[in-house]
Amino acid sequence: MDTLSPRRIAVFRALQLGDLLCAVPALRALRGAWPRARICLIGLPWATDFVRRMPYIDEFIEFPGFPGMPERAPDMGAWPAYIGEVRKRHFDLAIQMHGCGVLTNALLAALHVPRSAGFFVPGQEGPRPDVAVPWPEGVPEVRRLLMLAESLGAASRGEHLELPILPEEAAAWVALRAELEIGGDDVRRGYV
DSSP states (O other): OOOSSSSEEEEEOOOEEEEHHHHHHHHHHHHHTTTSSEEEEEEEEEEEHHHOOTOOEEEEEEEEOOOTTTTTTGGGGHHHHHHHHHHHHSSSEEEEEEETTTTTHHHHHTTTTTTTTEEEEETHHHHHHOEEEEOOEEEEEEEHHHHHHHHTTOOOOOOOOOOOOOOOHHHHHHHHHHHTTOOOOOTTOOOO
């Protein structure tokens, strides 16, 4: 990546909770590298709750699905609004963190973001991101995504996962514990 720091970053990862949790270390690295950048997750509708919890993500855009992607039935009628929303945000970097890139790199290219990063499979046809990292087989997902972040100059800040508890959830747990007369200091230790 050039010496200019991105101001607006789109991260494409339209997957379920476990897969998003694996991306937390890479998101943390991106936030550490560019603390003033606006980072937007492009993901499945349920991920709005995930974004509320993550200090590394500022915004969310719902991905309407696409033929051949099993995570969501595609709503092709929603594509014009989706593309319009992405373009309206004027991202200067889009990062494809959704698989090896065989299908998703074309989706990334359709966003018309000036710079892109992601994985590719050597020997496969199709568009490649500007910063293209060969798909590393046999590497744990957390490390794979950190490799992608590091290729952009975002140093790892640890491989640990996070899913912060919202204040209202902690309060509800304290109230329930009192109601059921359960002792212990689980909430103070971060367990619910």
